[in-house]
Amino acid sequence: xxxxxxxxxxxxxxxxxxxxxxxxxxxxxxxxxxxxxxxxxxxxxxxxxxxxxxxxxxxxxxxxxxxxxxxxxxxxxxxxxxxxxx
Amino acid sequence: xxxxxxxxxxxxxxxxxxxxxxxxxxxxxxxxxxxxxxxxxxxxxxxxxxxxxxxxxxxxxxxxxxxxxxxxxxxxxxxxxxxxxxxxxxxxxxxxxxxxxxxxxxxxxxxxxxxxxxxxxxxxxxxxxxxxxxxxxxxxxxxxxxxxxxxxxxxxxxxxxxxxxxxxxxxxxxxxxxxxxxxxxxxxxxxxxxxxxxxxxxxxxxxxxxxxxxxxxxxxxxxxxxxxxxxxxxxxxxxxxxxxxxxxxxxxxxxxxxxxxxxxxxxxxxxxxxxxxxxxxxxxxxxxxxxxxxxxxxxxxxxxxxxxxxxxxxxxxxxxxxxxxxxxxxxxxxxxxxxxxxxxxxxxxxxxxxxxxxxxxxxxxxxxxxxxxxxxxxxxxxxxxxxxxxxxxxxxx
Ligand code: SF4
Ligand code: SF4
Numbered sequence: 001x002x003x004x005x006x007x008x009x010x011x012x013x014x015x016x017x018x019x020x021x022x023x024x025x026x027x028x029x030x031x032x033x034x035x036x037x038x039x040x041x042x043x044x045x046x047x048x049x050x051x052x053x054x055x056x057x058x059x060x061x062x063x064x065x066x067x068x069x070x071x072x073x074x075x076x077x078x079x080x081x082x083x084x085x086x
Numbered sequence: 087x088x089x090x091x092x093x094x095x096x097x098x099x100x101x102x103x104x105x106x107x108x109x110x111x112x113x114x115x116x117x118x119x120x121x122x123x124x125x126x127x128x129x130x131x132x133x134x135x136x137x138x139x140x141x142x143x144x145x146x147x148x149x150x151x152x153x154x155x156x157x158x159x160x161x162x163x164x165x166x167x168x169x170x171x172x173x174x175x176x177x178x179x180x181x182x183x184x185x186x187x188x189x190x191x192x193x194x195x196x197x198x199x200x201x202x203x204x205x206x207x208x209x210x211x212x213x214x215x216x217x218x219x220x221x222x223x224x225x226x227x228x229x230x231x232x233x234x235x236x237x238x239x240x241x242x243x244x245x246x247x248x249x250x251x252x253x254x255x256x257x258x259x260x261x262x263x264x265x266x267x268x269x270x271x272x273x274x275x276x277x278x279x280x281x282x283x284x285x286x287x288x289x290x291x292x293x294x295x296x297x298x299x300x301x302x303x304x305x306x307x308x309x310x311x312x313x314x315x316x317x318x319x320x321x322x323x324x325x326x327x328x329x330x331x332x333x334x335x336x337x338x339x340x341x342x343x344x345x346x347x348x349x350x351x352x353x354x355x356x357x358x359x360x361x362x363x364x365x366x367x368x369x370x371x372x373x374x375x376x377x378x379x380x381x382x383x384x385x386x387x388x389x390x391x392x393x394x395x396x397x398x399x400x401x402x403x404x405x406x407x408x409x410x411x412x413x414x415x416x417x418x419x420x421x422x423x424x425x426x427x428x429x430x431x432x433x434x435x436x437x438x439x440x441x442x443x444x445x446x447x448x449x450x451x452x453x454x455x456x457x458x459x460x461x462x463x464x465x466x467x468x469x470x471x472x473x474x475x476x477x478x479x480x481x482x483x
Contacts, residue, residue: 003307007186008286011293017301
């Protein structure tokens, strides 16, 4: 990210600013339990859950903050929050 | 006709100055305490006198300044006006404006802050916004307030500056007074202030991020650049005043102005409308043989450290006057800044601070004369007063 003049910068700064670093818990995905409802990916406030073509999901740990909303909302307990170990 | 005088209210002088600066977006919230500036601008708008301009009515000062963040980022020349509580409500957004380096211009008609409720003049409101990264200029009279508005646009929009600026004028004393002034001529203003053409602005064809997220690896550099912009503004403020003089033939100083300081032993420093009274008192004291002069602070941010050092280098005692107080330090901001400007230099002279005129308390000549007497005492027997209220009513406390 190059600061051009004062406050303005080139767009796309979030690609550089990987804000997943402050996560304390990480979602652990149990694919065998997933019923492919898509709720987690819809509700993740950080758009860190991508729905694949086969409707299973993957997590983007560059940006996931570990808020646990996905685990809380998942109707089939396919997401478990586990302590992040760094 | 050039140099035609009109007798108008201070608020009108400023509103007119804003009009001829050709703003594109005006947003303000005229809650009391306010001035007639926004009223007059609304009238100009209604009469179709400000072409290519939008006036946005909002529901609070917070929104007024927020609306200008968007407008200025989109490349508009913007304006707002506020005072006391309204300015304090803007506080959070003021940092955003300066951090995004948006050259928003805002008139602050200086007034006391509550509680206790008081709508009269002092400078606590803008002084309390000292560290928000805005340029702060203080006008001595209504003519200067109008002229300073054009100068503020000129400085703020400079590529090397790109900072917002507050033009501070004493509430009531300047905002509501009728004085003969020369209203800024449109053709001369056009010559002085070119069209605002920012290098970067919000544009779908050439996307740009304003107010990006900056984590610990980059935040320091953003702040560093803001300070550099303030440093750059020092020279630009002087230049804007000189250029203004060339075109309009009026000059009130650049960063500071001096009055009878050449051989002065006592130098008074102050800002705002009190300057006129001080000059009167100085003339009288001079006639009685007191070697006394005045340094008027026009730019409080950036603070003109070098100019002040130069101005007081030969003096024996410096006296600062403050219409504000930093509670817990028992000092007005000007005293603190002047002392810190002289520290670590060869200039080793006493600096005395007096607070006065708070909440609109009148500042008669005798108050200034009493202060001069105390400065004379200091010259004779070492510092007598470090910082105190010059006009405290002992009978109430
Ligand atoms: S824990 Fe929060 S941030 Fe991370 S994937 Fe789940 S919903 Fe998104
Ligand atoms: S909410 Fe649960 S079940 Fe639904 S897609 Fe996400 S992980 Fe699968």
